[in-house]
Amino acid sequence: SCNPSEKLDLDAWKKVMRSGVQDEVSETVSERKELSTLAAAREVLEMWRLAGRSVPENISEEQLKTFMECPSKSAKKKYLKYLHLKELHKKNNKRKMDEKRQRRLETEEQASKTDETKRNSFIRLWASCMDRTYGWRAAQSMIFGQPLVFDMSYEKDMSVREVANTVRQIVLSEGCNRRSVDPFHIHFCNLKGDSLYHKEFIKHYREAWGKLLITVTDQCYTDVFPKDKLIYLTADSPKVMKTFDHDKIYIVGSMVDRSIKTGVSLARAKRLGLETAALPLEKYLLWNTGAKNLTLDQMMHILLSLKDTGDWKTALEFVPKRKYCGFISKP
Amino acid sequence: SVQPPEKPLQAEEWNRLRESFRSPEIFEEVMFNSMVRCNSPIDVAKSLLTHVAKSKGDIAYNLLVKYLALCVQQGQTSEIRDMYDIMKIRFRIFDSGAYNLLIRGLSNSDQWRMALTLLEEVKKVMIPSRTNYESCIKAASRHQEMNLAFELYHEMLAKDLVPTLDVLQAFFDFSRGMKGAELQKELFGILLYLRENQIYPHKTFMRSIKLWFESIPGGNWRGHLTNIKDSGQCPVCNHQLEDSNLTEEEYNNLRERIIRDVIHGTDTFRKTSPQEFEAFQTFVENRLPFDIVIDGLNVSHIKPRKMQCENLFDAVNCLAKENARLLVLGRKHMLINSSNWKRGIMKEMQNKADFFFAENISEDDAFLLYATLRSGKHCKFVTRDFLRDHKACLADSLTRHLFRKWQRGHQIVFSPSVEGKHINFLPAFCYDCVVQTTGDTWHIPYKDTFEEKYSYRVPRRWLCIQQK
Numbered sequence: 118s119c120n121p122s123e124k125l126d127l128d129a130w131k132k133v134m135r136s137g138v139q140d141e142v143s144e145t146v147s148e149r150k151e152l153s154t155l156a157a158a159r160e161v162l163e164m165w166r167l168a169g170r171s172v173p174e175n176i177s178e179e180q181l182k183t184f185m186e187c188p189s190k191s192a193k194k195k196y197l198k199y200l201h202l203k204e205l206h207k208k209n210n211k212r213k214m215d216e217k218r219q220r221r222l223e224t225e226e227q228a229s230k231t232d233e234t235k236r237n238s239f240i241r242l243w244a245s246c247m248d249r250t251y252g253w254r255a256a257q258s259m260i261f262g263q264p265l266v267f268d269m270s271y272e273k274d275m276s277v278r279e280v281a282n283t284v285r286q287i288v289l290s291e292g293c294n295r296r297s298v299d300p301f302h303i304h305f306c307n308l309k310g311d312s313l314y315h316k317e318f319i320k321h322y323r324e325a326w327g328k329l330l331i332t333v334t335d336q337c338y339t340d341v342f343p344k345d346k347l348i349y350l351t352a353d354s355p356k357v358m359k360t361f362d363h364d365k366i367y368i369v370g371s372m373v374d375r376s377i378k379t380g381v382s383l384a385r386a387k388r389l390g391l392e393t394a395a396l397p398l399e400k401y402l403l404w405n406t407g408a409k410n411l412t413l414d415q416m417m418h419i420l421l422s423l424k425d426t427g428d429w430k431t432a433l434e435f436v437p438k439r440k441y442c443g444f445i446s447k448p
Numbered sequence: 449s450v451q452p453p454e455k456p457l458q459a460e461e462w463n464r465l466r467e468s469f470r471s472p473e474i475f476e477e478v479m480f481n482s483m484v485r486c487n488s489p490i491d492v493a494k495s496l497l498t499h500v501a502k503s504k505g506d507i508a509y510n511l512l513v514k515y516l517a518l519c520v521q522q523g524q525t526s527e528i529r530d531m532y533d534i535m536k537i538r539f540r541i542f543d544s545g546a547y548n549l550l551i552r553g554l555s556n557s558d559q560w561r562m563a564l565t566l567l568e569e570v571k572k573v574m575i576p577s578r579t580n581y582e583s584c585i586k587a588a589s590r591h592q593e594m595n596l597a598f599e600l601y602h603e604m605l606a607k608d609l610v611p612t613l614d615v616l617q618a619f620f621d622f623s624r625g626m627k628g629a630e631l632q633k634e635l636f637g638i639l640l641y642l643r644e645n646q647i648y649p650h651k652t653f654m655r656s657i658k659l660w661f662e663s664i665p666g667g668n669w670r671g672h673l674t675n676i677k678d679s680g681q682c683p684v685c686n687h688q689l690e691d692s693n694l695t696e697e698e699y700n701n702l703r704e705r706i707i708r709d710v711i712h713g714t715d716t717f718r719k720t721s722p723q724e725f726e727a728f729q730t731f732v733e734n735r736l737p738f739d740i741v742i743d744g745l746n747v748s749h750i751k752p753r754k755m756q757c758e759n760l761f762d763a764v765n766c767l768a769k770e771n772a773r774l775l776v777l778g779r780k781h782m783l784i785n786s787s788n789w790k791r792g793i794m795k796e797m798q799n800k801a802d803f804f805f806a807e808n809i810s811e812d813d814a815f816l817l818y819a820t821l822r823s824g825k826h827c828k829f830v831t832r833d834f835l836r837d838h839k840a841c842l843a844d845s846l847t848r849h850l851f852r853k854w855q856r857g858h859q860i861v862f863s864p865s866v867e868g869k870h871i872n873f874l875p876a877f878c879y880d881c882v883v884q885t886t887g888d889t890w891h892i893p894y895k896d897t898f899e900e901k902y903s904y905r906v907p908r909r910w911l912c913i914q915q916k
Contacts, residue, residue: 125456127494130501134534161573164543167509169477274714355809383809384717 158185162197173200251295255330262302264366265294265420266338266347267413269314270307271372274381277313279373283413284317287371290417291331297421303331306338306368314371339389342366349386350416352409353379354393357400361423369416401429402441411436450475452483456495459502476500480514490527493518509539513546520553528553529562541573551580555587563587567600578609585615589622597622598634613653616641620656625663635660639890643883646849648907654894661890661913668916676891676910680879684912687889689879692857693825694850702850703821710841711814719811728804728815735775735802737823740767740860742801743816743831744778748788750832750862756788757797764797766873767830767860774801775819777812813838820858828876830860856881856906881906888915 158181166172176184180200187193267287272280287305294300308314319326338347349368350358368391370382386393396419398409411419418435426432430444450469457465466475476496483493493515500507512535519527532550535542542550547570555563567584570576581604588597597619604611616638623631639657642649649657658671672684680689694702716722747763748756760776768774776797783805785791797803804819806812813833820829835855842848857880860873883892890913893906 125458125495125498127456127491127498130494130497130507131530131534133501133505134507135537157573160541161543164509164539164541164546167539168513168543168545169510170543380718381715384715387717387721387809388715 154185155181165197171198171201173197173204175204176200252330254298255295255300258300258302259330259332262300263363263424264304264342265301265417266304266306266342266366266368267371268307268338268349268368268382268385269305269309269312269371270337270385271370271381272313274372274374274378276375279375280313281317282373283371284314284321286373286413288318288321289414291329293414293417294421295330297425299425301421301424304338304341305331305333305371306336306341308333309335337389338366338368339391344389344391347391349382349391349393350395351382351386351393352395352411353383354386354395356392356394357397358394359397361420361427363424367420369413371413373412374410396433397429398433398436398441401433401445402436403443403445405440405442407437407440449482450479452479452486452488453492454489456491457499458495459499462496462499476508476511477514480511480518484514484518484521487521488518490515490518490522490524509535513543513549516546516549516553520549523553523556525553525557525559528557529559532562532566541569544570544574544577548577548579551583555583560584560587560591575607575609576604578604578611581609582612582615586618589618592622592626594619594623594626594628594631594634613647613649617649617653617656620653620660624660625665627665632664636885639883639885639892642892644849646852646882648893648895650895650897654892654911657892658911658913669913670916671911671913674910674912675908676879678875678878680877682891682910682912685889685914687886687891687912687914689891690882690884692853692877692880694854698850699821699825699854702847702854705842705847706817706821706838706851709843709847710838711818713841719814720806721810724807724810728806728818731804732775732819732822735773737773738775738802738819738827739772739823740774741816741820741823741827741829742767742774742776743812743829743833744776744782744803745812746831746833755790757782757790757793761793761797763830764801768800776801776803777815777819778803778805779808779810779812780805781808828858828860830873832862835859853880853882877906889913 155178159176162172162176162181162184166174173180184193184196187196267290271283275283291303294303322329334341346364346366347368348362348365349370351370368386370385372382374381383393395409396411398404415435415437419432422432422435423429433444450465453461453465465479466472469475469478479496480493483496497507497511497515500511512531516528516531516535519531528550535546547566551563551566551570554560554566563584564587567576567580570580581600585597585600585604588594588600601611601615601619619635619638623635641647661667661669661671674682674684676682676689680691681687682689693699711719711725713719716725720728742763744760748760750759750763764774764776782789782794783791804815806815813831813835816829816831817835817838820827839848839851839855842851856877858876860876862873881893884890890911892911892913894909894911895907896909
């Protein structure tokens with residue numbers, strides 16, 4: 118149906134691609150010096166990005182070095198994907214924040230138009246008021262509360278990212294403990310001043326680190342508490358926990374285990390001759406998939422709930438839903 | 449997704465298609481993907497590229513690569529060369545995907561030497577992939593440049609890249625009928641590589657090896673397919689295969705590694721406890737040497753319908769022939785009278801074999817390995833476990849190979865027909881199942897199928913090659 122005058126020139130794109138850039142290139146070639154390894158890596162990454170792979174748009178010098186130190190190709194790929202997703206999340210959050218601000222401005226504008234003054238018997242000070250209440254409760258717990266120990270001796274069993282994840286989970290745990298009605302008295306034991314854990318904590322808490330209402334010590338829990346009161350919680354324990362004991366001191370290992378290292382925390386408890394226990398997951402839940410080890414904040418939720426109610430069913434609601442199909446009706 | 453058109457389209461027609469597509473911003477990408485999938489004629493792709501170039505003044509890198517993929521898929525050599533020139537104008541280096549495509553495309557053409565140049569280019573920015581080397585090696589050997597091919601092969605080995613069986617096979621295929629002592633040495637080298645790494649060739653690879661041997665001018669090699677007797681004798685040439693024993697040095701080496709890496713590992717408490725391990729050591733030292741060490745718990749599950757202690761009892765009776773000294777490893781819970789563990793039967797067994805009961809939370813496999821290795825080279829062990837997790841604890845591949853070799857020669861497994869009344873055991877191999885040579889004979893075990901389902905399964909079929 119094409120008439121000859123508008124016949125397609127199928128190689129026209131080659132002319133476009135070849136034209137215009139020729140002299141520019143010859144210039145850069147002559148100017149180019151030997152590229153540093155970092156710059157070369159940056160260049161390779163840019164090509165990956167152009168090819169449509171999961172690569173972050175911006176990458177810092179430090180990240181680039183981490184990237185180059187990855188031991189294998191797949192490790193490199195994984196690291197880049199991780200950075201890429203992080204970047205995407207950041208961007209999305211920023212967009213959402215902007216939209217929110219926009220909306221708030223609009224509503225404020227409307228409110229000022231209607232010019233309606235509201236009467237209220239409370240001054241709006243919710244956040245700081247709540248903080249003070251929580252602080253009061255946490256202070257109480259430091260005097261009268263049941264201790265809960267986080268064992269910070271797993272640094273050498275973890276990668277840098279696992280340590281970061283661990284600290285994040287502990288920060289979440291501490292937060293939910295603080296907000297609970299009857300908080301635990303949290304102990305960070307075996308926490309050394311120059312450790313990676315410590316560095317990550319400072320990163321999260323900044324100045325608040327010094328003001329936290331918890332006990333931090335480089336001593337072992339066996340030096341702080343009587344041995345017969347301690348129970349080490351680990352998924353590898355052959356003993357299953359029946360009830361929550363208000364007179365015992367439970368220890369949670371501060372470890373994220375992405376590569377499978379079975380029995381690490383059980384070995385620690387065995388070495389110190391401590392009693393161990395595992396949550397009765399099998400007894401109450403129809404297990405579906407996933408490992409039986411839970412995140413530290415899930416553990417905290419479960420323990421808090423057990424302490425308050427003593428009811429396994431309410432407590433085990435905090436096990437992620439994807440891991441089990443349902444509750445066993447008659448345990 | 450979209451169906452690519454069958455004929456090249458005009459600009460307006462592309463525009464129309466693009467607007468009817470639900471997300472126009474990725475229209476070109478999706479369209480190119482489906483062109484690659486449907487293997488569309490390249491003229492259609494060209495017309496889209498022209499449209500993009502004219503409307504945007506430039507073509508994005510990923511589109512160029514996708515077009516390149518289409519060209520490589522169809523073996524359009526001149527187009528691939530053009531693409532290389534065009535991309536080189538815009539970009540100083542490429543991503544590995546583009547390099548892969550260019551090398552693959554060019555190595556299959558008469559311009560295969562270009563692929564070698566590209567390989568050099570890749571080396572400047574990254575370590576080439578093993579498929580890059582594979583393409584180049586195959587291209588070189590296809591053109592009878594065996595020296596070059598072997599040079600590349602050694603280069604990739606030096607970079608710790610693992611060659612595919614395909615590339616190794618190519619060496620044999622393309623060397624067929626060629627003369628030269630140097631070449632022969634290289635190919636023997638590949639066979640020794642198979643030996644070192646305990647790789648078994650598959651059937652078609654084995655045939656290539658056989659044909660190559662038989663084609664060596666003046667070599668007088670003859671190959672036969674055969675099954676080796678249980679005694680380790682080859683029925684074709686009557687040659688006795690290497691036995692599965694480790695040398696004194698290898699054996700000591702392996703024993704130390706097992707104790708260090710498997711039993712103690714990073715923490716002795718993970719698998720046992722220092723007290724328990726010491727108690728076990730003393731126990732073993734006082735009763736050495738054993739002939740067979742049995743994983744009691746594992747054996748007790750052979751027949752699920754039977755009581756566990758009965759299974760163990762049968763196994764012990766079956767193995768306790770000719771005054772063999774047996775050691776059974778168990779756990780403490782076996783001593784408690786229960787429905788599965790009758791005290792009377794346990795007592796009776798303890799007259800026929802030594803028993804060691806570990807803590808219920810200890811791992812008895814580690815004890816199994818220790819007791820067997822401590823008893824000496826003649827000692828065998830019984831378990832259905834493949835011990836893969838223990839092999840994985842060993843630090844380096846050399847020790848892992850030693851472990852596999854030792855395992856092949858010392859593990860007694862149940863015969864597959866356990867439906868019968870009696871428990872039967874397959875003896876451990878007395879010969880080593882690995883590529884081997886005496887200079888004028890070669891024996892090469894091979895797999896029947898290409899796919900290797902179980903890496904621990906040892907092939908039963910052999911290629912026997914002898915020089916007349």
